[in-house]
Amino acid sequence: FCFYSTRENFKPEMLKGKRVIVTGASTGIGEQMAYHLARMGAHVLVTARTEAKLQKVVERCQELGASSARLISGSMEDMAFAKQVVEAAEAELGGLDMLILNHIGKSYFSYFDGDVRHIQKLLDINFLSYVAMTVSALPMLKQSGGSIVVVSSMAGKVGFPFTVPYSATKFALDGFFSSLRQEFSIQNVNVSITLCILSFIDTESAVRAAADVVQMSPAPKEECALEIIKGGALRQREVYYKYALTKIPLLLRDWAAELLDYLIRQHYRVERPPAA
Numbered sequence: 001f002c003f004y005s006t007r008e009n010f011k012p013e014m015l016k017g018k019r020v021i022v023t024g025a026s027t028g029i030g031e032q033m034a035y036h037l038a039r040m041g042a043h044v045l046v047t048a049r050t051e052a053k054l055q056k057v058v059e060r061c062q063e064l065g066a067s068s069a070r071l072i073s074g075s076m077e078d079m080a081f082a083k084q085v086v087e088a089a090e091a092e093l094g095g096l097d098m099l100i101l102n103h104i105g106k107s108y109f110s111y112f113d114g115d116v117r118h119i120q121k122l123l124d125i126n127f128l129s130y131v132a133m134t135v136s137a138l139p140m141l142k143q144s145g146g147s148i149v150v151v152s153s154m155a156g157k158v159g160f161p162f163t164v165p166y167s168a169t170k171f172a173l174d175g176f177f178s179s180l181r182q183e184f185s186i187q188n189v190n191v192s193i194t195l196c197i198l199s200f201i202d203t204e205s206a207v208r209a210a211a212d213v214v215q216m217s218p219a220p221k222e223e224c225a226l227e228i229i230k231g232g233a234l235r236q237r238e239v240y241y242k243y244a245l246t247k248i249p250l251l252l253r254d255w256a257a258e259l260l261d262y263l264i265r266q267h268y269r270v271e272r273p274p275a276a
């Protein structure tokens with residue numbers, strides 16, 4: 001009841017004039033979040049590595065009615081860049097209301113190959129840069145009573161095959177941000193933290209990587225992006241999208257972990273060695 005009643009209370013006007021950073025906004029869910037925010041009249045600052053794509057996203061945001069739209073390009077492998085993005089918001093927007101952490105580095109969707117350096121690099125991009133941006137943005141977010149939105153995955157709550165490096169980075173986010181949320185609560189820090197648990201979404205990169213193996217149809221990125229923004233604006237603890245596809249497996253996780261592991265394996269189309 002609480003979940004649905006808060007969801008009903010969302011109004012697009014909540015984002016009007018708000019200053020928002022969206023990372024990983026050149027494609028996929030991040031790009032769609034930028035468009036929703038633009039329609040709602042927010043000030044958007046988008047970032048990713050590919051400037052040419054960001055330029056197009058910014059133009060589209062302006063057409064859709066953003067209060068303002070700007071970009072800063074660079075790689076989140078570099079913690080100095082992560083900090084620069086936050087500083088750009090301070091210099092150009094005069095503050096920050098919402099920090100949407102969404103980018104991920106490229107990984108592989110297959111058996112763990114033993115590459116330790118890849119895990120280290122992915123932790124830098126998918127985890128450490130989130131920490132660095134949060135630390136830099138916190139003074140501004142405290143001032144505005146703002147929000148941090150962290151985009152994670154079912155693979156950040158449960159072990160899936162073929163996502164070993166990725167899953168490690170997403171579990172790390174849960175540890176960091178859930179612990180930090182507890183401290184904010186004790187210290188009366190008025191900054192909300194929303195962790196988003198997503199199932200399979202129809203972005204180009206995800207479909208390319210996983211559609212042949214995962215026996216399940218992906219959910220639409222546009223609706224996904226909107227649910228993330230709603231959850232952040234309503235200061236929800238966690239967002240589940242699609243709701244039934246994430247909530248029900250997570251109930252099983254705590255009460256019937258081996259059954260859930262089995263059901264997940266059943267959704268994968270892989271060569272299995274004959275039973276002994």
Ligand SMILES: NC(=O)C1=CN([C@@H]2O[C@H](COP(=O)(O)OP(=O)(O)OC[C@H]3O[C@@H](n4cnc5c(N)ncnc54)[C@H](OP(=O)(O)O)[C@@H]3O)[C@@H](O)[C@H]2O)C=CC1
Binds near residue numbers: 202204
């Ligand atoms: N799609 C899915 O099925 C699911 C997605 N999610 C989560 O949703 C979020 C978005 O996923 P999705 O939209 O599919 O991803 P995409 O692959 O479409 O987008 C990834 C974004 O990150 C940027 N990026 C990649 N590498 C770097 C880097 N080194 N530094 C900075 N930016 C970088 C990319 O732009 P560029 O290459 O220009 O840098 C792009 O904008 C992620 O957090 C993901 O974990 C969770 C569950 C399922």
Ligand SMILES: CC(C)CCC[C@@H](C)[C@H]1CC[C@H]2[C@@H]3C(=O)C=C4C[C@@H](O)CC[C@]4(C)[C@H]3CC[C@]12C
Binds near residue numbers: 154207214245
């Ligand atoms: C328990 C079931 C009902 C739900 C199953 C959901 C499964 C199939 C979903 C949940 C998390 C999803 C992965 C994800 O989070 C992000 C990416 C990165 C992208 O670049 C490549 C695809 C990949 C690996 C997704 C593949 C599909 C996954 C495993």
